[in-house]
Amino acid sequence: MKVILLILMILHAAIHLLGFLKGFQLTEITQLSMSISKPVGLLWLLVAILFTLALFGFVFNLDFWIYLTFFTIIASQILVVLHWKDAAYGTIVNIILLLLVLPHFGKQQFDKKVSKEKTALIHSFNTSNNEILRKDEILNLPASVQNWLLQSGAVGSPKTVGAHLIQSGKLKTKPNSKWLPFQAEQHFNVKSPAFLWVAEVELFSGVILSGRDRLEEGTGEMLIKLASLIPVVNEKDNHSINTGAMIRFLGEICWFPSAAVNEYINWEELDSLSAKATFTGKTQSVSGIFHFTEGGELSSFEALRYFGGGKDAQRHLWKIEVLAYKTFEGIKVPALCRVIWKLPEGDFEWLQLSVTEVNYNPTNLYD
Numbered sequence: 184m185k186v187i188l189l190i191l192m193i194l195h196a197a198i199h200l201l202g203f204l205k206g207f208q209l210t211e212i213t214q215l216s217m218s219i220s221k222p223v224g225l226l227w228l229l230v231a232i233l234f235t236l237a238l239f240g241f242v243f244n245l246d247f248w249i250y251l252t253f254f255t256i257i258a259s260q261i262l263v264v265l266h267w268k269d270a271a272y273g274t275i276v277n278i279i280l281l282l283l284v285l286p287h288f289g290k291q292q293f294d295k296k297v298s299k300e301k302t303a304l305i306h307s308f309n310t311s312n313n314e315i316l317r318k319d320e321i322l323n324l325p326a327s328v329q330n331w332l333l334q335s336g337a338v339g340s341p342k343t344v345g346a347h348l349i350q351s352g353k354l355k356t357k358p359n360s361k362w363l364p365f366q367a368e369q370h371f372n373v374k375s376p377a378f379l380w381v382a383e384v385e386l387f388s389g390v391i392l393s394g395r396d397r398l399e400e401g402t403g404e405m406l407i408k409l410a411s412l413i414p415v416v417n418e419k420d421n422h423s424i425n426t427g428a429m430i431r432f433l434g435e436i437c438w439f440p441s442a443a444v445n446e447y448i449n450w451e452e453l454d455s456l457s458a459k460a461t462f463t464g465k466t467q468s469v470s471g472i473f474h475f476t477e478g479g480e481l482s483s484f485e486a487l488r489y490f491g492g493g494k495d496a497q498r499h500l501w502k503i504e505v506l507a508y509k510t511f512e513g514i515k516v517p518a519l520c521r522v523i524w525k526l527p528e529g530d531f532e533w534l535q536l537s538v539t540e541v542n543y544n545p546t547n548l549y550d
Contacts, residue, residue, distance in 0.1 A: 304399070344372075458475075514543065
């Protein structure tokens with residue numbers, strides 16, 4: 184798509200240059216039969232220059248190029264109308280250009296929205312206090328949770344108050360749909376539970392779904408846009424979305440185990456290899472079960488979660504299975520997982536996730 188846009192902008196600039204050459208009679212232009220005055224010829228030149236500037240901004244990813252292209256398309260169409268007999272085909276080119284530029288505009292606006300949310304989240308925690316997680320702080324936890332915190336390396340390391348993750352993988356939108364590759368970035372406030380997950384999913388070649396999942400002060404929000412422009416999902420601040428985001432945060436403390444000692448999580452021992460965790464927010468609580476191996480590694484997390492975000496959503500078992508581990512900054516955490524919905528008609532494995540980077544308590548990551 185980018186190559187097509189690039190080629191069209193070059194060709195369109197060159198075509199408008201013909202109007203200038205015709206107006207000033209610098210060469211014979213047989214493609215244009217209508218006469219063009221010198222002042223109008225200058226307008227054709229101006230549009231050619233504007234397309235060239237927009238092209239420059241596009242190549243070097245400068246924000247102004249989108250707005251300049253919109254303006255130039257309008258100016259171009261005015262010239263096309265004035266010289267309709269010769270330039271009617273230019274309308275088709277302008278429409279194609281508009282359709283190609285709109286997704287870039289959508290992504291720019293989506294990125295600006297996400298950037299504001301990210302800035303607010305990362306300034307909501309203080310990474311200057313590197314308090315160490317002590318062994319005596321975990322003694323009141325179930326034995327399986329204690330073993331997990333010890334073997335993960337969390338005990339004796341700084342407590343996590345904020346975290347940043349880079350992820351990749353593939354997902355399905357429906358049980359029978361194809362796998363779609365994605366890239367994602369996630370930010371956490373661990374002290375005051377919040378997260379921002381931003382992903383780009385390749386729907387098919389050149390067409391992207393932009394997704395944003397968010398939790399702040401117990402309120403969840405899910406936004407998915409086709410080509411960063413057309414809302415596919417836009418659900419927020421309802422019971423299914425709020426509890427779903429809270430359950431997600433609870434399951435994802437696997438990436439920052441020291442969160443297990445925070446006051447907003449209460450633990451209950453179930454047996455030697457499993458424990459129930461209850462995460463209490465401002466207005467409600469959610470629970471899930473952590474399962475561990477004999478060696479103290481986290482093997483899975485499961486909870487009842489609403490499947491979908493609408494009013495008719497039903498609760499089903501939502502399960503994270505850990506497939507592999509990796510150590511980041513001295514903390515051993517799940518690096519490869521799959522997420523499964525246990526539906527009445529059968530298992531729906533909707534996500535396979537790889538964590539490629541984890542930054543704990545970042546101090547200069549967002550400069």
